[in-house]
Amino acid sequence: MNDESDDELSSNWEMGKTHDGRIFYIDHQTKNTQWEHPITKKIKIIPPDLPFGWKEVIEKDGTVLYIDEQHKIITTGDPRLAYTKNPVTKDSSSNFGHQSNALQILYGMDLTNKTAIVTGANTGIGFEIARSFAKHGCQVILACRNMAKGEAACAKIIKEQENANVSCRKLDLCSLRNVKQFAEQYRQESLPLHLLILNAGVLNTRFKLTENGYEEMFQVNYMAQAYLTVGLLTSMITTKSDSPPRVIAISCESHRVESPGISMLNGIILDRLSPRSPHHFDNLLAYGQSKLCLIMFIAEFRRNYPQIYSVACHPGNAINSDLTRNSYLYRFFVTIARPFSKSLQQAAATPVFCSIMKSVLNEPTIYYNNCYEGSPSSFVYNTQLTQDLWIQTQTMIELAFKRQPLTV
CATH class of the missing domain: 3.40.50.720 (NAD(P)-binding Rossmann-like Domain)
Structure with missing residues (x-):
């Protein structure tokens, strides 16, 4: 799990991901997006697959839910985001x-x-x-x-x-x-x-x-x-x-x-x-x-x-x-x-x-x-x-x- 304290975002920033697992950052003040972390300047990639036991469900209104049936967890946050690693992939x-x-x-x-x-x-x-x-x-x-x-x-x-x-x-x-x-x-x-x-x-x-x-x-x-x-x-x-x-x-x-x-x-x-x-x-x-x-x-x-x-x-x-x-x-x-x-x-x-x-x-x-x-x-x-x-x-x-x- 990512435990770097300097990896936290200020309140005006939000983290998102593309379909191929690349992380991007949104500045809601300037309405701009960028690949680099606004503080660490690092570029991150998450694993392409969900953690074992998790599945993705898309609701009728387009909301994406992530469900861990074993532990009865339902969240809108992609569980892979908590495990991003930089600057290499998980297999390194x-x-x-x-x-x-x-x-x-x-x-x-x-x-x-x-x-x-x-x-x-x-x-x-x-x-x-x-x-x-x-x-x-x-x-x-x-x-x-x-x-x-x-x-x-x-x-x-x-x-x-x-x-x-x-x-x-x-x-x-x-x-x-x-x-x-x-x-x-x-x-x-x-x-x-x-x-x-x-x-x-x-x-x-x-x-x-x-x-x-x-x-x-x-x-x-x-x-x-x-x-x-x-x-x-x-x-x-x-x-x-x-x-x-x-x-x-x-x-x-x-x-x-x-x-x-x-x-x-x-x-x-x-x-x-x-x-x-x-x-x-x-x-x-x-x-x-x-x-x-x-x-x-x-x-x-x-x-x-x-x-x-x-x-x-x-x-x-x-x-x-x-x-x-x-x-x-x-x-x-x-x-x-x-x-x-x-x-x-x-x-x-x-x-x-x-x-x-x-x-x-x-x-x-x-x-x-x-x-x-x-x-x-x-x-x-x-x-x-x-x-x-x-x-x-x-x-x-x-x-x-x-x-x-x-x-x-």
Whole structure:
């Protein structure tokens, strides 16, 4: 919303708009009109479409009314005028930053022809992304391990938005078997897939192995979601759309910490990438490494499948989400930092920005932060390392199925 104090008009001025969205100003004293704001000298343009949920009605006497049926609002003032941006259009990244939230970025967007999968969407940032998409007409599939919590999240969204097109499907990232079943079922149903949001994550304080024999944070935060992405590749490529499908991976700045299993000198070190015992396990280093692997996967995925827009992003620091649910100490630190950290809606802003903005499609950037191009760790730009990680990950997945075949 426009909050510039010097943008206000004096009483003799009135603002109007043309049919193509250009703003003009009327001076009732001189009876003149002009394109420039009388004070700021700026030229403004509003979005051509009404905000999602609004409609325009012309009365018999020619009066134009704007109606928001969901919130029971009727006004003669065009709601787009409150959201004009200068000097660029709404799709420009310069309009958004660290204080933006997801719903502000989605303002005026109609996503009724889009389908999205959001992993780990029953809570935290994933829930805010799913909720924000659904409020703008997107068909959203919440991919969750706990179906009861997933269904409760869907019910919460529907309670807020009665016509929301949301559903929940079981996705247990601790089980590569379940990930494969999820992707195969989705492909068999020939469902479209415009947006895949890799949001799910876990931060453990103790060493844990999955049923596949891999360290849990490595598998949940990285390997299983990479496997899911490749499994849904056909669904994305065959989706008919006027813009390419997108894969958005939510990483974090902690990907820059020391990586025990990735080295410029020694390459990929498998027994440190996913340790088999607690002797070589440091939970914070393991968490950061899993997020680094996710960005490296996105870099290699983009090289292999340029027809799909793929990017990683950082939602913000010390977000009050369920990520810290396994540690009272971490929750304490997050509570202390809450006045200085982003809200969940603000944390969802950068992933949503990367999901819907057309301008990002032309950028080579592999990593976004605060709705702006960022620079990830130098490991991400090392093609030999990203290719090696890609191959080693595929080998690890194949090995998991040899130990535990899909058929029972």
